Amino acid sequence: MIMINIPSTFKISFRALRVNKMRSALTTLGIIIGVGAVITMLAVGKGASQKISEFISSIGSNILMVFPGATTAGGVRMGAGTQSTLTLGDAEAIQRESPAVSDVAPVLGGVAQVVYGNQNWSTGVTGTTSAMFTGRDWQVATGRQFNEQDVSSAAKVCLLGQTVVDNLFGGIDPVGQVVRIRNVPFVVIGVLEGKGQSPSGQDQDDVVYIPITTAQKKLFGTAFPGMIRMMYVKAKSTEDLSSAEKQINELLRQRHHIGQKQDNDFTVRNLTQILQASEQSAKMMTLLLGAIASVSLLVGGIGIMNIMLVSVTERTREIGIRMAVGAKTWDIRLQFIIEALILSMIGGVAGIVLGVSSSQIISMIFGWPTIISAVSIVLAFGFSGVVGIFFGFYPAYKASLLDPIEALRYE
Amino acid sequence: MALLETQGIAKTYRLGDIAVNALRDVSLSIGKGEFMAIMGPSGSGKSTFMNVLGCLDKPTEGRYMLEGVDVAHMSRDELATIRNKKLGFVFQGFNLLSRTSALENVELPLLYDGLSAKERRQRAASALAVVGLAGREGHHPNQLSGGQQQRVAIARALVNSAPIILADEPTGNLDTRTSVEIMELFVKLNEESNITIILVTHEKDIAAFSRRRIFFRDGVVVSDETVR
Structure with missing residues (x-):
């Protein structure tokens, strides 16, 4: 032993x-x-x-991004205008007709100077709808969200990100104040809660949101009425992502009158998949x-x-x-x-x-x-x-x- | 029944192609309480015989009965148990663990017997007292004289109440006066505690303390005399 x-x-x-x-x-x-x-x-x-x-959770889950144009056919890029092919109508059609889609947020924006009193700040101004925030579970910290009325009437209202508030309003409550964006006066209706940096180091709070219709009519209008830069589409679930992608493709090809042998004049990108990879x-x-x-x-x-x-x-x-x-x-x-x-x-x-x-x-x-x-x-x-x-x-x-x-x- | 009995023990070493017969047909019987000296010139086989008696080495042939049990063909671990319980060793070079106190050196055999720390300490302390080193429990070997170190080694041999002590040239590294003291300690242990003592020496003065003397030459016992 x-x-x-x-x-x-x-x-x-x-x-x-x-x-x-x-x-x-x-x-x-x-x-x-x-x-x-x-x-x-x-x-x-x-x-x-x-x-x-x-x-991934900050951009929201089950998100597809739809971009216009940027396609090439046999090495030759399609003519001018093909990159401005997405319209607000497309967004509304997807929302209406694709069963796998829960929300569609159209986006049109650019960089603009925002002025309040004697303070000014250049930032990205984005026209969108309330779907942008519901799709990403993004709440307002104070004030209120856009409503249907704001979008349909192209109201001159805006939501500010935390960084913009910090730079323009030193301690003053911005809700109800008037800021001027490219000399157009906008009423601040709410302040978004902070979202922090994106992994690429981008400040996600350095933003101003306005209704999409206002962006089209007052700030970033082009020769193409109803044009939008891109849209975010939220599928109902992860399983619905691929069918949503398919439905969007079919619907947009049909709406844009694209023939059998022609290439798409838009791109659907599945960001969630890329990030999961x-x-x-x-x-x-x-x-x-x-x-x-x-x-x-x-x-x-x-x-x-x-x-x-x-x-x-x-x-x-x-x-x-x-x-x-x-x-x-x-x-x-x-x-x-x-x-x-x-x-x-x-x-x-x-x-x-x-x-x-x-x-x-x-x-x-x-x-x-x-x-x-x-x-x-x-x-x-x-x-x-x-x-x-x-x-x-x-x-x-x-x-x-x-x-x-x-x-x-x-x- | 003899305490130790060897029957026709032989030990052969192979050095390359040459077979060296270190022991040849050694048959001996050692009774309880004997005090025996093994003598002989170097190379005579006396150390090999001690190693066999001490269960450190196995004979090539023959039987070795220890308290009636044949131990010649036991496994390593079985032999370790025999050494632990039946045998105490005292070496020429003391072989104490350095950087270890006298008490802990004496405790060593008890450690491998699975005794509790408290019991080990008590028994080691009383063994040190028997060899006259009470009060030196905490000393390390390098703080003790040669004679004292050998006493610690004897205490270590005693601690497990082994019936046999094997001493290989125990006074080889000591001066004459200390040698006599150590030998007197062996005599005392032999007489008072009836411990069997087997001692290898080449000095007649040392062998004189024993009562039985065996001479080895070329691997065989050439004489076996009992005095008194």
Whole structure:
């Protein structure tokens, strides 16, 4: 029967490690760096994919974007005007006739100067309908949304983003005030709640929204009446996305009188799919970074094995004495395995501290979001333990096979 | 029944193509409470015989009965248990663990016997008292004289109440006066506790403390004399 005295074995191991403090510390360093790298890399990767997920939910889920023109046929671009093919009528038709679509938000806008009192601010002014906000779950912080009346009557009202409010109104409540956009007076009816930066660093709050009809008639009108720049279409569900795309294609081809062999004069882009793909690739990236960091943990483990082999050789005589007084195979093995385990576990704990703090530092210096998950900590710590046992086993095995007589004679 | 009994033990080493017969047909019987010295020139086989008696080495041939049990063909771990419970070792070079207190050195065999820390400490302390080192429990080997170190080693051999102590040139590293003290300790243990003591030495003065002397030459016992 194997009788193992774990607390005493731990005590012996600790003492052996203390004898060579510098050596133990350097060996542990390998594991510290390995565990730290794994945690940091996972935190960076997780932060990136989290950011993408947030962006997906910020643009709203199940969104399709419809753009005019930009198509080529046999390398030749279609004539002028093909890029201004989308109209408010198209948007209304999609809303009316496509069963897979829940909301359609037409967009027409440009950059314009917004003036309030003696303050001015240049920003993107976007004409749209209330569908823009319902589709993206975007609420007003104060005031009210556009209503049907505002759109149908082309009312001169506007909604402001938080950044615009900060730049034009120093502490004054903007709701009810009049701002001038390209010298046209608009009544501020509401302020949108803050949405923060997009992943590309764009300030999503630096915006002014006005009714689409007002944009067409007062600010960004062109020779084509009813023209819009693009539209956002929200499908009823994720499953409806592809059928919505198909329905929009059919409907617009029909409305634009496009023949069988002609190319579309519009483009439907499925942004959700693109983002989901990039979310997927961010996850792959996390995995890849984690795998690369694991290599350094492995190298740390080899360091432990190396030092344990040296230690076994140095302590051959001690092993001989222990065997002579009755240490069995597993008593000896366990002693060295526990030593390796202590090295790797201390490295694991210190590595977690290093990983967590370096993640914070990366966040602070580079402004990258990092997320430290409990899973990654448990994983890295567990992995370091496994590394200790795995790389400690061979030296321990070697020690346990020593011949006691030879070992006692060893100088 | 003899405490230790070897029947036709032989030990052959192979050095390349040459077979070296370190022991040839050694049959001996050692009773409880004996104090025996094994003597002989170097290379005579006395150390090999001690290693076999100490269950550190297995004979190539023959039987070795320890308290009536044949241990010649036991496994490594079974032999370790025998060494732990039945045998105490005292070496020429003391073989104490450095950077480890006297008390912990003495505790060592008990550690592998699975005793609780408290019991280990008590028994180790009383074993140190028996060898006259009470009060030096916390000293490390490098803080003790040669004689004191050998006493710690003897305490380690005693701590598990083993019936047999095997001493391989226990006074080889000690001066004459200390050697006598150590030998007197062995005599005391033999007489008062009836512990069987088997001692390897090449010094006649040391062997004189024993009551039975065996001479080895070329792997065979050439004489076996009991005095007193």
